[in-house]
Amino acid sequence: DQTLLQQNEAIENLRKQSPIELEAIFLIASRVADTLQGGNGGVVPELPVPLPETPQVPV
Incomplete structure (x- = not known):
């Protein structure tokens, strides 16, 4: 449990690192x-799941 100030300081430290x-x-x-x-209308977007036979081509 951290105060809001401590949370902001921790985020800034992470931002620097x-x-x-981040x-x-x-x-x-x-x-x-x-x-x-x-x-987005309350719709959870589907994530594409490649099939094993689908070649993975880097973009």
Whole structure:
């Protein structure tokens, strides 16, 4: 349990250590929050699951 100030300081320290990773986490969290609040009509998007016979081609 941390105060809001301690949480902000911890986030800033993480931002200094791993800025790209932290931004990715915030992006994912905001999209999840939008989905849970009905930001896309309340529909949870399906994730594509490749079949074993589907070749994986890097983009």
